[in-house]
Amino acid sequence: MAKIETPRPIRGTQDMLGDTADRFAHVVETFDRVRKLYGFRRIEVPVFESTAVFSRSLGESTDVVSKEMYSFDDRGGDSLTLRPEFTAGIARAYITEGWQQFAPLKVATHGPLFRYERPQKGRYRQFHQIDAEILGASEPLADAELLVFADHLLRELGVSEGVTLTLNTLGDAASRDAWRAALVAHFEGHRDGLSEDSIDRLARNPLRILDSKDPRDQAVVATAPDIDAYLTDEAQAFFGKVTDGLAAAGVAWTRNARLVRGLDYYRHTAFEFVTDRLGAQGTVLGGGRYDGLIENMGGPHTPAVGWAAGIERLAMLLDAPAPFAPTVIIALENDSLLSFGQKALAALRGAGISAEMIATGSPRKRYDKAVKVPAKVLVSITLADDKPVANLRSSEDVPEHAQVRAVLETLG
RNA sequence: GCGAUCGUAGCUCAGUUGGUUAGAGCGCCGGUUUGUGGUACCGGAGGUCGGGAGUUCAAGCCUCCUCGGUCGCCCCA
Structure with a gap:
């Protein structure tokens, strides 16, 4: 009789028990407790959507769309995709469910996400995030509230030690376009000082050169222009109100003028809570304002801002929880x-x-x-x-x- | 897609310059000891040494291929 072969787990998936599972649960429970203090309502959205939901949200990032998403045709021939992020699905729901009536809407959710990537420390193909969004709010007050919430959560989890809030502004559309043009001009002018990867980025996604890890790029990146000179008065004022809100709440931050987002619908605030305790994966929690997204998806112009954080990464930063035991x-x-x-x-x-x-x-x-x-x-x-x-x-x-x-x- | 590194019992690991029948601790099962009592002792089950091919009188150990884990690059919504 042939030996029955046990099916192997899929690469990049995890089975959790004991300490790992306890840590995971603690992150979710703490998130659920703190989000109520800030008035974020729990929502549920599907784990899979029409592929168009994500391909539209990701725009021209064709590499990501074609190589990093778990897409498949269902029996009716429709292309479906396992969600690689929360925001696009929530934006879709906001439009199709008529949630405009609740604006400004503060929502929170958590669950599994899927990206076809090579696993490494803190990166999995099925991973999990907690997520918070404010839809239909254009005021910097919303950005500040979300940041204070994030900071509060990290402190409740006891992981704020060694975690830094890095903050930048991408300005409004006009500021962003002007800065982008200036960056491209700068990098074109120093083309021969860039690594091969960055020359490639120059054509594909020039903003990404700013966070290149290649030492050969450092000199050119260091002299690249910051966005500050290109900010409109409105954009400058917006950023000021966000940082005022942080100061009022006692949240510490540092400016990272090199922090960018690849997609065009991101405006104004961009932020990441980063640490050096997770190897190459420095970001613990990240987000920003995406005023252009819902419009991109065929909805009404709707300003929105949000963040997400990897549950596994937060769990790795936690102090060892008490072992599971009955009384x-x-x-x-x-x-x-x-x-x-x-x-x-x-x-x-x-x-x-x-x-x-x-x-x-x-x-x-x-x-x-x-x-x-x-x-x-x-x-x-x-x-x-x-x-x-x-x-x-x-x-x-x-x-x-x-x-x-x-x-x-x-x-x- | 690329690179580095590691795969020996359920788990954590040892295994000499290639040389008898591959070991330990923990865990599991049984027994002994104690009996308001935790750390002791004896025994047992459990291994195609990740898989395949090769070199050799002889491979856990050497060579090649392959699969898997980990970490990094690319990418990062």
């Missing part, structure tokens, strides 16, 4: 008392106390096994004078001790 661990040391043990379990759980029981294997070894469970209270159940006896032992003088004793005493 009570029961060692059933005599098999004739199984029913008593099950009654005790039901009573404890009914009283809102998490409890587990060890009732298999050699009875004389169950106590030793129970000791190794990091529970707050250990209960051993033995037989004495033909009656069940429950003995309690607390790892410390935990407050649950008395409560557990009270519940067990009701069993008679």
